[in-house]
Amino acid sequence: xxxxxxxxxxxxxxxREPDRLPGQRAAQLAVVDPATGEAFDEAPDLQPDxxxxxxxxxxxxxxxxRGDPAARTAALRAAAGAxxxxxxxxxxxxTREQGKPLAESYAEVARTAARLRYFADLAPxxxxxxxxxxxxxxxxxxxxxxxxxxVPWNFPLQLAAAKFAPALAAGNxxxxxxxxxxxxxxxxxxxxxxxxxxxxxxTVVTGREPLGARLASHPGIRHVTFTGSVPTGRxxxxxxxxxxxxxxxxxxxxxxxxxxxxxxxxxxxxxxFWSAFRNCGQVCMAVKRVYAPARLHAQVVEALAERARTVxxxxxxxxxxxxxxxxxxPQLARVEQLTQRAxxxxxxxxxxxxxxxxxxxxxxxxxxxxxxxxxxVVTEEQFGPVLPVLPYRNLxxxxxxxxxxxxxxxxxxxxxxxxxxxxxxxRLECGTAWINxxxxxxxxxxxxxxxDSGVGVxxxxxxxxxxxxxxxxxxPGEEAWS
Ligand code: NAD
Numbered sequence: 001x002x003x004x005x006x007x008x009x010x011x012x013x014x015x016r017e018p019d020r021l022p023g024q025r026a027a028q029l030a031v032v033d034p035a036t037g038e039a040f041d042e043a044p045d046l047q048p049d050x051x052x053x054x055x056x057x058x059x060x061x062x063x064x065x066r067g068d069p070a071a072r073t074a075a076l077r078a079a080a081g082a083x084x085x086x087x088x089x090x091x092x093x094x095t096r097e098q099g100k101p102l103a104e105s106y107a108e109v110a111r112t113a114a115r116l117r118y119f120a121d122l123a124p125x126x127x128x129x130x131x132x133x134x135x136x137x138x139x140x141x142x143x144x145x146x147x148x149x150x151v152p153w154n155f156p157l158q159l160a161a162a163k164f165a166p167a168l169a170a171g172n173x174x175x176x177x178x179x180x181x182x183x184x185x186x187x188x189x190x191x192x193x194x195x196x197x198x199x200x201x202x203t204v205v206t207g208r209e210p211l212g213a214r215l216a217s218h219p220g221i222r223h224v225t226f227t228g229s230v231p232t233g234r235x236x237x238x239x240x241x242x243x244x245x246x247x248x249x250x251x252x253x254x255x256x257x258x259x260x261x262x263x264x265x266x267x268x269x270x271x272x273f274w275s276a277f278r279n280c281g282q283v284c285m286a287v288k289r290v291y292a293p294a295r296l297h298a299q300v301v302e303a304l305a306e307r308a309r310t311v312x313x314x315x316x317x318x319x320x321x322x323x324x325x326x327x328x329x330p331q332l333a334r335v336e337q338l339t340q341r342a343x344x345x346x347x348x349x350x351x352x353x354x355x356x357x358x359x360x361x362x363x364x365x366x367x368x369x370x371x372x373x374x375x376x377v378v379t380e381e382q383f384g385p386v387l388p389v390l391p392y393r394n395l396x397x398x399x400x401x402x403x404x405x406x407x408x409x410x411x412x413x414x415x416x417x418x419x420x421x422x423x424x425x426x427r428l429e430c431g432t433a434w435i436n437x438x439x440x441x442x443x444x445x446x447x448x449x450x451x452d453s454g455v456g457v458x459x460x461x462x463x464x465x466x467x468x469x470x471x472x473x474x475x476p477g478e479e480a481w482s
Pocket of ligand 1: 285
């Protein structure tokens with residue numbers, strides 16, 4: 001008999017998926033395919049209490065990630081390649097849970113990779129200030145710490161990358177929370193990126209509320225970058241106030257397209273239609289109201305209604321589909337309710353106006369006329385495939401109406417003389433104004449809404465600096481000692 005029992009083998013550390021924690025409840029969040037209305041998969045419903053562990057790990061990972069810019073550049077470039085390599089799987093899953101046509105999912109995956117590549121090569125600039133005094137001051141830039149990125153369901157991958165790419169490039173770590181309606185493609189993205197990023201640099205957490213609220217108020221989070229609706233944005237700002245974390249809010253929009261009297265309707269109709277209906281109208285900066293000169297109003301309505309009646313609506317995986325379903329049941333109910341309210345207010349239907357029969361969350365692409373200007377479908381964000389077209393007699397009135405809501409994300413002016421259109425666009429109160437197109441962005445531009453549409457600036461170098469803090473070193477010049 002041995003004198004003493006052998007030491008027991010130490011218990012192996014539990015294997016951990018990048019976005020699953022020891023002790024996490026089993027998968028509980030049902031994910032619905034909006035083309036069928038049926039649940040087809042599940043995602044973990046993280047208990048908010050586990051955020052302490054997540055944020056703590058994120059903070060530890062930050063200590064080494066922040067110190068090596070060259071390693072970050074290499075890792076983010078590799079991340080872009082990894083996203084592209086996983087493009088087929090990401091795009092199919094995105095269409096399945098979000099509903100958009102497969103071609104649009106591929107485009108979203110490409111934009112996700114492009115954001116990673118753009119920010120991989122962007123670095124903050126150290127600057128010296130010479131103001132004539134015998135003092136040298138140097139402005140350097142430092143990262144903030146763990147960043148919470150909270151995103152909606154309309155562009156789950158590309159909006160996530162718009163947040164985590166600049167945050168990671170700046171040397172922060174990120175805890176990313178997708179919408180409970182679209183957690184799957186983001187989870188897949190998290191595991192694709194886990195292969196090329198150091199552990200815990202990017203953590204994906206999925207679950208129902210109050211997960212987002214608890215993440216936004218977590219004391220270990222130093223920047224909350226949020227994209228979503230105005231009411232939730234306000235709640236996020238309040239939650240982040242508890243720890244005085246920096247807040248960037250990219251919120252809703254109610255963009256107006258103002259058509260000038262020299263517009264060539266046939267020439268712009270396709271582009272105008274898709275500016276409103278891409279992604280089934282679920283785009284923050286979609287055209288959500290059209291103002292047409294009274295003389296051209298009927299022609300504009302007919303051009304848009306003809307396209308609404310003939311566009312192929314169907315499941316996103318069907319190769320002929322140009323317009324998919326609305327993403328989720330509450331959003332479909334809202335779109336239906338706003339349409340019915342407009343009809344009760346006196347609006348008339350030029351195309352659509354109703355749900356489509358059969359399974360799934362399909363709503364017929366809808367063009368509304370005779371809509372009173374104070375109807376909710378004009379004053380609020382419909383975020384779906386419904387477009388009111390309003391006549392105007394006087395351009396000043398049209399611009400007052402365009403500027404007359406609480407939103408200020410984007411706007412556009414359409415006409416045959418681009419210089420005149422640009423002069424008129426200068427009178428729009430919004431963050432981005434487009435001429436003869438809408439909702440186009442370049443990676444290097446700032447993106448910011450005014451009024452209720454946002455706080456802070458994303459995009460381009462502004463997005464990078466939004467994830468950094470200045471650190472200033474002052475010292476007297478040599479002459480001060482002589
Ligand atoms: P939402 O505000 O309901 O949800 C956005 C995210 O916040 C989701 O992940 C949600 O789970 C989470 N959330 C919900 N309650 C929360 C809370 N109390 N605290 C923290 N997080 C919380 O928005 P949505 O319905 O998912 O998306 C549609 C909205 O997003 C529209 O208003 C649209 O205009 C806006 N949006 C804006 C932009 C932009 O860049 N400005 C881009 C896309 C979408």
